[in-house]
Amino acid sequence: MTEKPNTAKPGAGEIVLRYFAWLRERTGVSEERLILPPGILTVGDLLRWQSQRGHPFDQAFAKPEAIRVAIDHTHAKAAASIVSAREIAFFPPVTGG
């Protein structure tokens, strides 16, 4: 399958990725907007993509079992679909209270 050039208008198809706590520190990013490559359909796909994305994401995502994900402010499991997601957040297990 050949990748088509991105002809979408600015903003269309873009997703917001957010990072918290040590994931924010290790990636050096708190928020980014991007268009994901095709074929990333689930949370698990997205975690795999992050772990193969290169420095510093590969190291931050080296242990995906230690990372929690939320889709549009709702906790999501690895099998959850991200197809209609607008904002996806990555963070360690929560430690409030």
Added chain:
Amino acid sequence: MSVRVLTADFAISEEMDRLTSGNTEIGGVALFVGKVRGDVDGEALASMTLEHYPGMTEAELERIEGEAQRRFELSASLIIHRVGELKPGDNIVLVITCAPHRKHAFAAAEFLMDYLKMYAPFWKKETFANGATRWVAARDSDDEAAAAWAANSE
């Protein structure tokens, strides 16, 4: 029923008075306050910084509060959680539950804290007196407490 995320401290008795005022259905009020301890495994703590996920935090706290209302006979409830830099002795979290009878007030307060610790997107970073910093790791016992509540509802 309400949830708030604040940097400022909360006034416990004012919050309780506001929550219970005029509601004569209430027969018992349970109140939990979480505070910053001065040491961690013998190491002196200088401060604790709480980060959260604005938007999701409020949504999760409201979801958790709604779940408590379904499980218990509650007349009123309140969750306040602080964020930002806190010092040893500072308040972190306030949970108030009001019910016609004490058992539901006690149980709902414990439930709210167990679920908050499991689901609400807050993260604590400790700064020690020697300058070292460390993100607090989640405790398995918190997951087990939330799992026990989930098993109870089945």
